[in-house]
Amino acid sequence: MTTDTAFIRNEFVPAKPAPGRTDGPIVWLRKNLFATPTDAVLTILGILFLLWAIPPLYNFIVGHAVFPGGTVEECRAEGAGACWAYIAARFNFFIYGFYPIDQYWRPNIVFALGAALILPLLVPSAPFKRINAALFFVVFPLVSFYLLNGGVFGLRQVPTEQWGGLMVTLIIALVGIICSIPLGILLALGRQSNLPIIKTLCVMFIELWRAVPLITVLFMASIMLPLFMPTGTNVDKLLRALVGVTLFSSAYLAETVRGGLQALPRGQYEAGASLGLGYWQRTYFIILPQAIKHVIPGIVNNFIALFKDTSLVSIVGIFDLLNTVQAASSDINWASPTQAVTGYVFAGFMFWIFCFAMSRYSLWMERRLDTGHKR
Structure with missing residues (x-):
């Protein structure tokens, strides 16, 4: 026998306090x-x-700063802040160094071509990647050299001793970054090789360059190297610095890439071998894409360090951005209590712009390539 029961509430439930805010x-x-x-x-x-x-x-x-359009007397006034009028007056020197004024159009074309070619490479969805890469890595360096150096097609020759400023800083940084990438990857693969000779040579190269400060490398390349060259042989000072910076950076980049190679499970290598792929095929299609994705922060960190280390070339007489700022601080026409400080603030801000841009792009690439390994 079953009975139906029902409960009917005869009074209201006491009101509860409103929930607290969870945002704001x-x-x-x-x-x-x-x-x-x-x-x-x-x-x-x-x-x-x-x-x-x-x-x-x-x-x-x-x-309290004196902005462009101000006078040197305003910069010398008591309590005056940064003398941006001085930066505006010497801006061309900070960008081009001693490059002839009537030839500024040549580095300007190089800057424009570089920006037009590198921006599509940084955007993964941009079309014609292979053509763009060929133009940037093969055609652009040749065009840039002949435009800046001259001596052909009726262009006035401008020796590298007259190059300077931000232009030289960007040249050293770009050449060092671009050339150190393939060399660093090859060194990392060589250090992982099972062939004793290749592994030993790569280890010796990496440990040698990592054990020597960059300033010593630059001194060796600029001062000591000519002593070992045949009589009458003259290697351009900027070229020697480029080679030294590239070799130095490639050794550090090799260890970063090697960390990515060691982070991959052994099954990735075995999977490539089971598909019948040769060493270079599985390295190119399977191993390197995963290894480089894992070490993007380390690679970009090396690039940022390289960009900042370009200021060391000023010690061997190359007029990079920092050296031009130091040289301009002796300009008595703009002498003021804040002249030198303003120049260094400007140089620091320029370095910050490029380093911050590389850092933000690195984070964006990390988020885009973060496919994860969720089950």
Whole structure:
């Protein structure tokens, strides 16, 4: 025998308090800045430090600065900030060095061609990748050299001693980065080789260059190397620096790539062999794409370090961006208490722009290639 029972509530349920907010600026502050007493103390100290540091920086860079169009007398006035008028007056020297003024159109064409060719290479969805790569890696270097150096097609010859500024910094960085990539990959593969001779040579090369400071390499390339050359042989100073920077960077890049190769499971190598692929085929199609994807942060870190290390070439008499800033600081026509500091701030900002761009592009590529290994 079954009976149906039912429950009927005779009174209302007491009201509950409204739920707390889960988003908004106050919630974010509580969660990220004031979650614990220690976080609160550190946040307050950080705010106090910013209140102490930002006003003087703002006054120097913007508030009391003398902008383009100002005079040297304004820069010399008591309490004046950064002399941006001086940067504007010497801007061409910072970019081109001692390159003849009436020939500025030649490096400008090189800058424009480089930007037009490298931007499509950085965008994975851009079409005609092979043609673009051939133009950038083969045609562009030749065109750039003959445009900048001259001596052909009626162009006035401009020796590399007159090159300088940001132009030389970009040349050294681009050549060092582009040439060190294939050389570093080959060295990494050679160090992983089962052939004793190849492995020993690669290990000796890598350890030699990693054990020597870059400044020593530059001194050897610029000062000591001519002593070992045949009498009458003269190798361009900029070319010697390019070779030294490339070899130095390739040794560090090789170890970065080797880390990516060692991170791959052995099954990837065996899978390639089971498909009947030869060594170079499975290395090109299977191993390297995965290894390089894993070490993108390390590779870009090497590139950023190389770009900043280009400033060391100033020690051997090459007028890169930093050297032009140092040389211009002795210009008595713009002598002021903030002249040198303004020049170094400008140089630091230029380095920051390129390094920050490489860092952001690296993060974007990491997110795009992060296919994951979820089951």
